[in-house]
Amino acid sequence: MSDIRSGRFSPDQHQHRLRPGLTVVDRTGVKIGRIRDLHRPDPLAVSDDGRRIGEAGNDIASMIPGWSVHTLPGLASPAAARMVREGYLQxxxxxPPPRRVCYAALTEVLEVDDDAVRLAVxxxxxPVSRAR
Structure with missing residues (x-):
């Protein structure tokens, strides 16, 4: 397994090993699910208080080409803001159905191997999505 605990997750660090379909194991060794999606860190996506930058009073979205607001349905704003800034696994x-979705920040990834991702939490x- 590769250890990626050395500070903040770098987008290039072991990213080729994180992919949809990998089994996710929590810190206790319990298999909790599978990766549905992976998102790179985007430190400019939301403000520290969880508001979208476009809602902060200035329409920054119109000033930055290609910039977009990224939201996570069903998550509280502070949790969603942290996930988008740090990058996350969905x-x-x-x-049993209906399947629930949760999110783990890339900074919470402890180890990655060919078959599984181990989390540090x-x-x-x-955070579990309340959206159905």
């Missing part, structure tokens, strides 16, 4: 949890520490 995880489909194991269990337990499933109880991950």
């Amino acid at each position: 995880i489909v949890l194991h269990g 337990s499933i109880d520490d991950l």
Whole structure:
């Protein structure tokens, strides 16, 4: 397994190993689900208080070519802001339908190997989407 705990996750660091379909294991060793999607860090996407930059009073979106607002349905604004800034894994949890979705920041990834991703947190520490 590759250890990526050395500070903040670099977008280039082991990114080729993180991919949809990998099994996700929490810090206790429990298989919690599979990666549905992976998003790179975007430190300019939202402000520190969770508001979209376009809502902060200035329409920055119109000034930066290609800039867009990225939201995570069903997550509280502070949690969504942190996930978008740090990059995140969207995880489909194991269990009967309807399947629930949770998110793990890339900074919470402890190890990656060919078959699984181990998180530095337990499933109880991950924000779960309230959207259905």
